[in-house]
Amino acid sequence: MTKSVVALQSSYRVSEPDLIARVVAGDRIAARELYDAHASRVFRLAFRLTGDADLAREFTQDTFVRAFSQLSRFRGDAALSTWLHRITVTVVANAMRKVKRFRERETDLEDVHPISSEGAGVDPVLRERLHRAIDALPEIYRTTVIMHDIEGYTHTEIAEVLGVAEGTCKSRLSQARAQLRATLADLAPEFES
Amino acid sequence: MTDDRFDELMRDAAQTYHRPPDAPLDEMWDIVERTAWNAASATAAARTSRWSLRSPGWAIAATLIVGIGLGRASMIFNRTSPTLPTAQAPSPVNTVASVRTDSSTAEPYEAETSKYLGQTAALLIALPSEVRGGRADDQFVARAGELLTRTRLLLDSPAAADPSMRSLLDDLELVLAQVVRLQNNHTSRTELDLINRALEQRDVIPRLRTAVADNSAN
Numbered sequence: 203m204t205k206s207v208v209a210l211q212s213s214y215r216v217s218e219p220d221l222i223a224r225v226v227a228g229d230r231i232a233a234r235e236l237y238d239a240h241a242s243r244v245f246r247l248a249f250r251l252t253g254d255a256d257l258a259r260e261f262t263q264d265t266f267v268r269a270f271s272q273l274s275r276f277r278g279d280a281a282l283s284t285w286l287h288r289i290t291v292t293v294v295a296n297a298m299r300k301v302k303r304f305r306e307r308e309t310d311l312e313d314v315h316p317i318s319s320e321g322a323g324v325d326p327v328l329r330e331r332l333h334r335a336i337d338a339l340p341e342i343y344r345t346t347v348i349m350h351d352i353e354g355y356t357h358t359e360i361a362e363v364l365g366v367a368e369g370t371c372k373s374r375l376s377q378a379r380a381q382l383r384a385t386l387a388d389l390a391p392e393f394e395s
Numbered sequence: 396m397t398d399d400r401f402d403e404l405m406r407d408a409a410q411t412y413h414r415p416p417d418a419p420l421d422e423m424w425d426i427v428e429r430t431a432w433n434a435a436s437a438t439a440a441a442r443t444s445r446w447s448l449r450s451p452g453w454a455i456a457a458t459l460i461v462g463i464g465l466g467r468a469s470m471i472f473n474r475t476s477p478t479l480p481t482a483q484a485p486s487p488v489n490t491v492a493s494v495r496t497d498s499s500t501a502e503p504y505e506a507e508t509s510k511y512l513g514q515t516a517a518l519l520i521a522l523p524s525e526v527r528g529g530r531a532d533d534q535f536v537a538r539a540g541e542l543l544t545r546t547r548l549l550l551d552s553p554a555a556a557d558p559s560m561r562s563l564l565d566d567l568e569l570v571l572a573q574v575v576r577l578q579n580n581h582t583s584r585t586e587l588d589l590i591n592r593a594l595e596q597r598d599v600i601p602r603l604r605t606a607v608a609d610n611s612a613n
Binding site: 230234237238241242245246249250251252253255256257258259260262263264266267270297300301323324328329332333336348351352353354379382383386 | 401403404405407408409411412413415416418419420422423424426427428430540543544547565568569572575576
């Protein structure tokens, strides 16, 4: 973080609407402050959705490029974080369709990424199978599972970000979990319902 | 019990599935600032030069954004903009004949598109010599990142209305995204091979050269 931002933050706190107004008026320090407040979460979401640090970085940049260029049109109907995460999900979804075209050629050339050893209580085979099963979910289910079960968003937040009804969000999560259970059934028969 | 075990597995996934590294905030901000933020300010702009345009990248991005604005305005009012964007002096090379759209709305984009194509061609031609040991110079990768963002801005603009231009921009977006990935430590010879293969299979360099040459002829 730049010294100027640190100085600004230590001297006083401004509300987010004020910060947005300052950014729209051309205040670069306010822009950096807004970025600092949200970039980590945006990057985190982008990384969870892509599993690739370079892509997550690129999509986070794209998110803020678009957000700053459209900030004057942000009406505050939803929280700024919701608006930013909506842009993130859109940017990731659009770009990943193109990335997948490349990945199809790469898959047989790349090594399989090792699974983290953290969470030693879980069978590593089961864990890896679950990760692959999440990867293989249809996009709308995968996004919902990642946001809810992995990143801890509420149904209300996910519904706002994805622009769907809360009931739709709950239904998608239920469908997604059912698919995951079915995929894991041969390894853990009790998941079969 | 079944639910408990599945919930346990999902809790584990929250810790292990695509576990994010620390966000490179300063690196990302550099790119954001160089492109969207400064470009957006240049739209307003041209009103006040509150921030100095220290690097050519700023002016180029500003020109692009102003060009897009002018193009959209000209679409709305259905008339041709009489002047080129003013944030930067027009290039001596003004058109891209091979990919130019027939619409008058394309005019504000031509100078910027031309510059963009020339710079992208230069970067891709320099790629083999710039990448040593499977790793590209940081500045080179940053330049590719800027060009990638400009590619996306152009893809969202009327400059991409022409199918051949859109196709070229789509391919360049993919290739530049691959170049940006070269910065990472896990980059291998394979990454470079994939880029070269993409360049060959899609005929990217010849198409770029043709576009730039046609452009010069006009």
